[in-house]
Amino acid sequence: MSEPIRLETPLSFEDVEPLKTGDVVLISGVLFTARDAAHKRIAEAIEDGSPLPFDPSGQIVYFTGPAPARPGHALGPAGPTTSSRMDSYSPLLIERGLRGMVGKGVRSEAVRDSMHEHGCVYFGAVEGTAALLADRVKEAEVVAYEDLGSEAVRRLVVEDFPVVVVNDLRGGDLYREGREKWRRKRTPPPA
């Protein structure tokens, strides 16, 4: 595996353009959390023309709903949730300058097209490393939709938050390429 690439938010097009599928990246700076319910409200806010919980330009959204924090921790365990549930909403943020998304699982073609068009990269994190990921979160603050509890929008300040590039700007897709690379012929059934 190659040396990790270090990125600091906010991100410019030039920051994400060189990234390639399979690159290991350590993010420092800010991540905004949002999952199902928060995305629904953001979409409604866009439709109504009301203000958004944060300006998506140059930012990264992290699809997560953390567990409660024990005293002394900034955030409870917080791994990624399945990103495809946000597929119908993501282009709304990407069109408004979002540069990155962190989640797990395959994105729709419409999302990938939007990412390609506007310069946004999709990163994978590993759900079963939730406790380790929370360690990289130095500060956490609810910035909108507090009534949603775990699903509220939080501003996280992170240090060396580990992710892998799944979809780059060249049409690369780690899930597809990884599977093709490691697929082997299935053992034929006994005659």
Add this chain to the structure above:
Amino acid sequence: MKEIPKKQIIETIRNLCIEANTNLPESHLAAMRRALEKEESPLGREVLERLLENADVARERCIAFCQDTGYAVFFVEIGSEVKIPDGELGEAINEGVRRGYEEGYLRKSIVRSPIDRTNTGDNTPAIIYYEPVPGDTFELTMLVKGAGCDNMSALKMLTPAEGVEGMKEFIVETIEKAGPNASPPVTVGVGMGGPFEKAAMMAKKALTRPSGEPNLDPEVAKLEREILDEINATGIGPAGYGGTETALAVHIESFATHIAAFPVAVNLDCHSHRTAKASL
């Protein structure tokens, strides 16, 4: 008659919730270590190493291994000679879940209904399956079931003519469709036989077996090995980043079925495979 006070059940359930969510079963960790030895992809090995490290951190600090602390599912074997003198069992289990999820800093993930999506606030109702047995046995098995992998599960009513080959195809196809979404390496619970709902129930219960423990029927155990091999040929790998280890175990439960039927249910569990047991 064996009497078990309600308070003891509440306390036991509370502790099971915390134990299951923070301390992964040794059989599952051993399966992940074996997968790490076999995994050929460097990125796949990296994922497995981090998963094992996460398990250590969760156990040492008593924090959840995964933020999705799931549905609280219980399989309860209750003997005919067991009595709860001062309360109702379902109530006691739900009270235990309430306390465990609050006091264990676990996420509350249950909403009132698919259309009224208000969070119930305490992770109840628990999902409880009772199995009456003879004697004074009282055994609780908890499965913490995350939704990401449950969402990728499937059931098919095969025809007898489609048979074992049709079943294998369907299971592998379910894994292929799930891909990274089910958070591999997965544990695969399969229920074959019975009517529609029996197959689904068996698939869920199959997940509570210690990882890799084969079915007692050698013919079914052989199927488990063959299907595991076929799943690992897909190349999906840890976290879906590509690799040789996509599933850690296939557990099949089997039951009698109809002359016209071959139901198969596949319930997937993610790498956060969380079970715990207690006997009273």
